[in-house]
Amino acid sequence: MTTHLEDYARKLGIQPGQVALELGWDEDSDPEISEAIEEVLGEDFLDEETDDLCDAVVLWWREEDGDLVDGLVDAVRPLGDNGRVWLLTPGTGQPGTVAPGEISESAQLAGLVQTKAERLGQWQGSCLVPRGNTKK
DSSP, X not given: OOOHHHHHHHHTTOOTTOOEEEESOOTTSOHHHHHXXXXXXXXXXXXXXXXXXXXXXXXXXXXXXXXXXXXXXXXXXXXXXEEEEEEEEEOTTSTTXXXXXXXXXXXXXXXXXXXXXEEETTEEEEEEEETTOOOO
């Protein structure tokens, strides 16, 4: 039986032994999502200043955080060959919600393609991969 914490990591495709980086975490972020990922990884997220490549970047983003294209370009830099960015935005009706059209347009401008969307508690997750790498 999986707990809802393990379910968060499963929905994000996080596997034991992978390496992940978390960007944009703030007091409104859901710590259960972060904890679930770290529990499955078996270690903490990489430090934001690392030069290591990672399998996944978890990017928390709210409407007021600035230019989403810039945020996505920064999130792509540490990705390994088959890496993906999980863009986590407040769900519909929550403060800071980002319009779906803005997500798809920003992803395209940053060279990314959305492959999947998941609801994670009060947050909406969009799986973004570099164009040409459409594996989930």
